[in-house]
Amino acid sequence: MANDYYKTLGVEKSATQEDIKKAFRKLAHKYHPDKKDGDEAKFKEVNEAYSVLSNEKKRSEYDAYGRVFSDGAGPGPGAGAGGFGGFDFSQFTQGGNGSFEFDLGDIFGDMFNSGGRSSRQKRGRDISIDIELSFEESIFGVDRKILLNKLSACDTCSGTGAEKGTKTHTCSTCNGKGKVREVKQSFIGSFATERICEACDGRGEVPDKKCSDCSGAGIRKKESEIKVKIPAGIENGEMVRLSGAGEAVVGGTSGDLYIKIHVKAHPLFTKEGHNLHMNLRIKLTDALLGTKYALETLDGPITLKIPQGVNHDEILRIKGKGVPIEGGSSRGDILVKIKIQFPSKLSKKAKDAIEKLKEEGV
Secondary structure (H helix, E strand, O other), rough: OOOHHHHHHHHOOOOOOHHHHHHHHHHHHHHOOOOOOHHHHHHHHHHHHHHHHHOOHHHHHHHHHHOOOOOOOOOOOOOOOOHHOOOOOOOOOOOOOOOEEOOOOOHHHOHHHOOOOOOOOEOOOOEEEEEOOOHHHHHOOOEEEEEEEEEEOOOOOOOOOOOOOOOOOOOOOOOOOOOOOEEEEEEEEEEEEEEEEEOOOOOOEEEEEOOOOOOOOOEEEEEEEEEEEEEOOOOOOOOOEEEEOOOOOEEEEEOOOEEEEEEOOOOEEEEEEEEEEEEEEEEHHHHHHHHEEEEEEEEEEEEEEEEEOOOOOOOOEOOOOOOOOOOOOHHHHHHHEEEEEEEOOOOHHHHHHHHHHHHOOO
């Protein structure tokens, strides 16, 4: 075969029509000559391959003979409309005004929307902030109030843009639809596209009298108080997202608020999962004979019993005093690692005592 159309589109010979269509759309978008990094020669090759493989009759002839014999449908360059290898538009519906009723963005992305705003709903700006928590707050969770100076819905007009007590009327530009249709010319004909109506910012209505506080925009910059519930057991560096708590935008949805958590270090505890870890230094005699230690936990003071003969680096468990587990019905534990302090110097009396222990085989 002079040209391997399957290889050109990057599909197997057993590919379905849907597979072929998807491959063509991806490559047509990549190589389109109107793009900055497009490649007209590659685009023509892709179009030529698609014009054959998307047509069952042509594809059958191509598979059998390595070429197409159908009248006027040969895969040679320059055939078909616009000199791009006979692109087959039979799969699309043609409107009465001669324009094709399909979304070019489906194939060529935003290439045909460069002259105007997309019909996709607008979204306000996201906001990112950092807050610091104490170790205790990170373990048990906390409710915080945050003050932000951001674009929000106007309180005076409740976001309508109309002066209080006045009404709104249907936008004459878009007839209340919030979108306007445009017919654009391209190298393959006229195509209908949609964009958000600029007269009403996609709301479909305009105020009879504009709000004096926001000048009819429906949004204004102001200080807003936001309540945030920080969950128990949150990690240092973790992010909390509040949907819709970002900045508002005219005729669209508000952005999100992202809160990055910074947890202060604790002088005694570190957190691992649902457990709290700590080191406890005890005297050699306490390790040998056993004792009780007063220990300050996040819940208050407790008494920890040190068993007789405890070993260095041995871990003692205090149940139910760790991090709350989701649901709040149970908690993790405190794991206490024993660190035995060995004396650097011994008195004669201490040495004699140890010698007696040695004689006993201790």
